[in-house]
Amino acid sequence: MFGVLLVNLGTPDAPDASSVRRFLKQFLSDPRVVDLSPWIWKPLLNGVILNTRPAKVAKLYQSIWWDEGSPLMVISKRQREKLAAELKTLCGFEVPVALGMSYGSPSLSDGLDSLTAQGVDNIVVLPLYPQYSCSTVASVFDGVAGVLKSRRRLPEWRMVREYYRHPLYIRALAASVTRLWDIKGKPDRLLMSFHGVPLRYINEGDPYQAQCLETARLVAKELKLGNDEWQVCFQSRFGKEEWLTPYTDELLESLPGQGVKRVDIMCPAFAADCLETLEEIAEGGQESFLHAGGEQYRVIPCLNDDDDHIRLLAELVREQSLGWQLG
Ligand SMILES: C=CC1=C(C)c2cc3[nH]c(cc4nc(cc5[nH]c(cc1n2)c(C)c5CCC(=O)O)C(CCC(=O)O)=C4C)c(C)c3C=C
Ligand SMILES: [Fe+2]
């Protein structure tokens, strides 16, 4: 029987400093995320970052937390449920879908155990990262392989490496924009803000930047936008190193001075709304743009559990599992 492991980054269990600390410790200890030499990074992480950042970041999580929990977790659970229903319709039989997070819980190990307990022997691993980066997708690969390392019987498994130009993804993003524009009209500029990574990762072969630019170009084409009607930027910079530019926060501060007073902003690298979209973009971004003289700032939600997003995820699973469905 085949099943699906739906993977995302993970999130703290609660919006308090000790939960955030536990989450950040696991996340920031992954060498795929921060690749500095352990001799330099470990003392900095344990001595400085984990003593100062958790309390600060816990406050940010509190500002976006929902009654049911962390938005990323709530949305991930909805995606899991809807994907299972969609696959049942698409395949004509029950397909187990388990959730596994790279950091925090449920872990990748929890997700894989749940699939095994349901008799799954062929697994499609679907990381919810449209653009490949060593800091995300490769860490999912490491995590799954790390869990399977101690198993006597290996499942057969395949992983969706990326889907940054999948027609259903591009169309779903474009539809999320036109839903707003059809009712409320177009802004001066559409910003597509992707999560950043250190520029060095790109120079060392990570295709992430090129994939982001291609996603953006295709969305702009689908929306029939002129060159001055859209722009790419990169958010969520961490640390002192140079990251991908232009930085979203700096761009938002400079646009009103260039006469761009009304922007719509979307975050195509995120399959679910989370701290980075709800706080950094929706709260912080709005404040800096309006403060710099901007007049209208609208945030386009992530694809979340939209029907056309779920159809895309089901199609990605179908494409990977073709040879398995007959057996
Ligand atoms: C330290 C370096 C980081 C890299 C490289 C990085 C890449 C990266 N991250 C996402 C998606 C998400 N990141 C989220 C939070 C988050 N990211 C970093 C750092 C790096 N990310 C930190 C330290 C945090 C935690 C918050 C903070 O302390 O600022 C989240 C949100 C989680 C949530 O709970 O809501 C997501 C999702 C991508 C797609 C990516 C590379 C492409
Ligand atoms: Fe991140």
Ligand SMILES: [Fe+2]
């Ligand atoms: Fe952030």
